[in-house]
Amino acid sequence: MDDDEVIRQLIAVNLNLEGFEVETATDGQDCLDRVLDVMPDVITLDVMMPHLDGWTTAQRLRTEAATSHIKVVLVTARAQDDDRRRGRGIGVDAYLTKPFDPAELIQVVRDLAAAGGLGN
Template sequence: MARVLVVDDTDNIRNLIVMNLTLEGFEVVTAVDGLDALEKVVDAAPDVITLDVVMPRLDGFKTAERLRADPRTRHIPIAMVSASAQASDLRRGTETGVDAYVTKPFDPDELVRVVRGLAETGRSPVPDSPA
């Protein structure tokens, strides 16, 4: 069973994502913003992260940059789930190493399909641990 870290500062959206993923058999851990996600990610050991862009304290792009910079988390696939879907947002997502982009309001089936695809095939090889 794949584990997903769902990061969104809006309770209703976070709960909707959790409900849809849970119904499809995913184990879900949540975070309320980027800093909360960075505090939880190593212990949660998710197979996929869904990440909102506009959040207090640390936005999704900066969170993704920090996840990609950390050898312990750089291999985890990230799906941005955001209403911020201008061409510049998509480009910035690609530049920060985001693996998929789902636009809010999202189709729950599309979200599940994207997360399942990342859980099954989107993972980069786990980096070697330092000896």
């Protein structure tokens, strides 16, 4: 999920091409509103989004029993060590810095899916 339509589509197209089913959301609140209906295996989040940022979204996903198992990847321009530490503290599973290599994104999602016993 990313508030930038171009980035959202880039992520979706690359994952679709690799056989993943992809649902998109426009911001953190949209994600949380839909997550229980979709129950994704992996969620990609941007940190800087309107309505509800990626930090808060990830934290809420982690604190709810029904969503705490979902793998979370932060895909963001925020690349400082403090940002990475904050993500680890929340329980984010992976962190990719924009601009990201689509092949790296695919590998991260594939690895997380495999770690969770999931297939693509």
